[in-house]
Amino acid sequence: MADFTFSGYAALLDRFAELDYEVVDFESVAPEASHLILRHDIDLSVEAALPMAKLEAERGLAASYFVQIRSPLYNAFAAPALDALRCMTSLGHTIGLHFDAALYGAAPAELDRAAARECETLEAMLGRSVPMISFHRPAPALQGREGRIAGRMHAYEPRFFREIGYCSDSRGAWRHGHPLDHAAVVKGKALQLLIHPLWWITPPGTPAAKLDRWFETRLAALDRDLAGNVGVHQPGRCRMEWSDT
Ligand SMILES: [Zn+2]
Incomplete structure (x- = not known):
């Protein structure tokens, strides 16, 4: 089944299952294990991500969905989007903050304060904790950045980004190779797979x-x-x- 289609996503998940990969959350990943982290960054539409969340839940899989609250392209707090986010949590998925650090100054203390404020806002709207952050279009200094942001884990910590495999569908293509061909997957080791739902939910x-x-x-x-x-x-x-x- 072709990648970047809805059925292609189902086929990709099934292929990882055939390879005995276990879908785990960020906290549970072990570099040497056949562990797969499913991360979705929501850049364009919360509602478009919901069918992906349902597809995963049908397979008993839990993913992490990262949502922006200051996007110029969608409103995460409009009723249909908030309903979709709540549905995702009811399906067992985790909601994290997709944080655009470029909206703020680069000083670590300022970034920390801004990320805390955004997480707390999202927590208030969701009525549950937001345990993780992923950066939207991260500057090189944020990729592989050590330590927590606003007291929370982030998806570009070395243990999730450099010490395990990492593969992204950015801009609608496997620009650094197909995830099944990734060196980590060939060896049966852990991979963080970054998916942007819109590339998969739209027609071929x-x-x-x-x-x-x-x-x-x-x-x-x-x-x-x-x-x-x-x-x-x-x-x-x-x-x-x-x-x-
Ligand atoms: Zn993004």
Whole structure:
């Protein structure tokens, strides 16, 4: 099954299972074991990540979903997004903060304060603790950074990033090789797999076509919400929904 499709994601999970990989959380990973960390960074749509979370739960797998609260592209606290996040936690997944450090000064104390404030805001909205952080588009200084941020683990600590395998689908491609071909996986050792749900939930196509799909779906939601809020707006310009995929 082709990668970067919904069925392709199911096939990839099944292939890891055939290789006797166990999906574990960050705290439990052992470098020498056939352990797989499933990490999802939500850059474009919380709702688009929910089918991935359901697919994993059907297989008895628990992943970590990292969500931004200051994204210019989606509102994590709008009702459909917050409902989706709560559904993910009810399925056994962990919600972490996807933190854009570029919004703040580089001084460690300032970053720490900002990350704490964002985690506490997310915790208040979710009604549960947010135990982990992943950086959005991390600067080189943050990749492999030792120690905690705001008292919490982060996904680029050396033990999760350098001391085990690491593979990402950034920009809709396996730019550093396919995860099943990763040196760690070939040896049966631990891997952190970073997935961006939008690349997998959209119909097959180029990354640009997948972003077009996101844009059209976003526009449809704006159209619907605007009509619901402002009576003079005539809805119907665009009716596309994620359920159309
Ligand atoms: Zn990101």
